[in-house]
Amino acid sequence: MEDGITNYMSHVYSSTKDHTSPYSIVDVKLASKRVNKNSHLEKNSEEMESDAKNSQFVGKLANGEIDGNLKMKNGGVNHEENGVKPQETDPDIFFDPACDPENPKVVKYEDVAAAAYKIKSGVINTPCMPSHISESTGMQVYFKKDFLQYTGSFKERGARYTLLSLSEEQKQVGVIAASAGNHALALSYHGKQLGIPVTVVMPTIAPIMKVHLCKQYGADIVIYGSDIGESKEFAMRKSKKSGQLYINGYDHPSIIAGQGTMGLEIIEQVPDLDAVVVPIGGGGLIAGVALAIKSLKPHVMIIGVESEKCASFTAAKKHGKPVSVRAESTLADGLAVPKVGVNAFATAMASGIDIVEVVKEEFIAIAILRLVELEKAVVEGAGAIGLAAILAGTLPELKGKKVVVPLCGGNIDTTVLGRCLERGLAVDGRLAKFTVTVSDRPGGIADLTKLLSSHGVSVKDIIHERTWLKSDVYSVEVKVLCETRDFAHLQTLKQLMEENYSSVFFRCYDEHGNSTFQKLGQN
Numbered sequence: 001m002e003d004g005i006t007n008y009m010s011h012v013y014s015s016t017k018d019h020t021s022p023y024s025i026v027d028v029k030l031a032s033k034r035v036n037k038n039s040h041l042e043k044n045s046e047e048m049e050s051d052a053k054n055s056q057f058v059g060k061l062a063n064g065e066i067d068g069n070l071k072m073k074n075g076g077v078n079h080e081e082n083g084v085k086p087q088e089t090d091p092d093i094f095f096d097p098a099c100d101p102e103n104p105k106v107v108k109y110e111d112v113a114a115a116a117y118k119i120k121s122g123v124i125n126t127p128c129m130p131s132h133i134s135e136s137t138g139m140q141v142y143f144k145k146d147f148l149q150y151t152g153s154f155k156e157r158g159a160r161y162t163l164l165s166l167s168e169e170q171k172q173v174g175v176i177a178a179s180a181g182n183h184a185l186a187l188s189y190h191g192k193q194l195g196i197p198v199t200v201v202m203p204t205i206a207p208i209m210k211v212h213l214c215k216q217y218g219a220d221i222v223i224y225g226s227d228i229g230e231s232k233e234f235a236m237r238k239s240k241k242s243g244q245l246y247i248n249g250y251d252h253p254s255i256i257a258g259q260g261t262m263g264l265e266i267i268e269q270v271p272d273l274d275a276v277v278v279p280i281g282g283g284g285l286i287a288g289v290a291l292a293i294k295s296l297k298p299h300v301m302i303i304g305v306e307s308e309k310c311a312s313f314t315a316a317k318k319h320g321k322p323v324s325v326r327a328e329s330t331l332a333d334g335l336a337v338p339k340v341g342v343n344a345f346a347t348a349m350a351s352g353i354d355i356v357e358v359v360k361e362e363f364i365a366i367a368i369l370r371l372v373e374l375e376k377a378v379v380e381g382a383g384a385i386g387l388a389a390i391l392a393g394t395l396p397e398l399k400g401k402k403v404v405v406p407l408c409g410g411n412i413d414t415t416v417l418g419r420c421l422e423r424g425l426a427v428d429g430r431l432a433k434f435t436v437t438v439s440d441r442p443g444g445i446a447d448l449t450k451l452l453s454s455h456g457v458s459v460k461d462i463i464h465e466r467t468w469l470k471s472d473v474y475s476v477e478v479k480v481l482c483e484t485r486d487f488a489h490l491q492t493l494k495q496l497m498e499e500n501y502s503s504v505f506f507r508c509y510d511e512h513g514n515s516t517f518q519k520l521g522q523n
Helices: 002-016 025-037 045-055 057-062 109-119 155-164 168-173 182-194 208-216 228-242 253-259 261-269 284-296 312-319 342-351 361-374 381-391 414-427 444-454 487-500
Strands: 128-130 140-145 175-178 198-202 220-223 275-279 301-307 355-359 402-407 431-439 458-465 475-483 504-509 515-520
Touching: 109 155, 109 253, 109 261, 109 284, 128 261, 140 261, 140 381, 155 182, 155 253, 155 261, 175 182, 175 228, 182 198, 182 208, 198 208, 198 228, 208 220, 220 228, 253 261, 253 284, 253 342, 261 284, 261 402, 275 284, 275 381, 284 301, 284 342, 301 312, 301 381, 312 342, 312 355, 355 361, 355 381, 361 381, 361 414, 381 402, 414 431, 414 504, 431 444, 431 487, 444 458, 444 475, 444 487, 487 504, 487 515
Parallel strands: 140 402, 175 198, 198 220, 275 301, 275 402, 301 355
Antiparallel strands: 128 140, 431 475, 431 504, 458 475, 504 515
16 A cells, blocks of 8 residues: 555656755655555555545645645645544543643632743733723723733733743743634744744634734744634644643633733732723633732622623533533634633632623624724724623623723734724714615705715715616615714614605614614605
């Protein structure tokens, strides 16, 4: 079998090789042995040839795109092809001793204090400032601006402490993690600062900019898997084989302790606070913050917030342990962790969390909009979700209180930011879409735009349709996207259109963040 594979790959190599490629037939033979080793059962050379063709592995190998270790050459990005994915049967491969479901570790306050001392020379003590939104919310709101960390998120705290806590031997071997974003950036950056090799496994859906930045920070990047779950499995397999320590981005005890340093800074900056509203994804941040703050000020309320699209902590509280939930697409993609960490959940519950709120997507969009407009801060959905809970009105018990809201991440894709701002304007009653039937005689559309202009409505886009209109041939359907000042102004617009036109259909949001479709008109 091995000879058949080698002969076939040698043939492809000789027929497609690039003269500039540094790979020889020896590399091809070595790779063929790996393919043979990782095959399920005995296969003849023809079957293996078909597998190789289907996966396009051979062509990439022969062209010098990947080396004998199955890593992509181009751009310094590594990639193992699906066609040669190792088939592991040993359950220990996927066991992380630092995150044992049967023996969860409850992090202690002393660990957070040690983390604060160790990381202070490499992590920014970010400002915690009074917000411009306090008056409209009826609270004294302070924003802890951890999106100002060098890599744009709070993840640096846990990453640096974990790296500093490694043994000297492990620092030489390095670490590995699976992440599509902030954890990857934090480990890559601080690994470079501390001279510790870092490998990051990222799914194919990872933003290109984050992949580029991780590479720029000196990490070894592996692109593998359609989601973070597949990336994690690959990272854990590689960890067992390479000796690199696998670091869970939200559940490793040192990660939790490092994230808790934010809580210590909050107490120092706002000593008389009443509550902290913390985002929840995997649970590492709220576990660390709750531990730090409740240890020093037990009366302070710790409120967790998660998206309705992935309420894994709420499910864990209901069942008394972490359970898997369905993670749907959400504006707070950094919080879309289908199962909270076992250590994070145990630590958070032991420390004491007073409330866990679930918020709708629409209020996350409004929160991002408010931060851009009022705070001049670009914050990702996962970082803005604490403010979203306040804007949604789900925390009336905080009225008149001094409340700290961590803005814990600013790594939002620019295209997603544009969509969030538009969604936020719509939910805020400042963007609406309607369809109206007007006369197709000269001046019909002009009369419509004059009517809108006279009442201060700004037209953002306008399209007219004749072909598919079912009424008379002397009418035209006009679709208008317009901007209003607020919900009161939007209501005025609706009344205006109803009084002047016989057929109007409005698509907008109500004051509760619900999308509505209304038919208005004289008839």
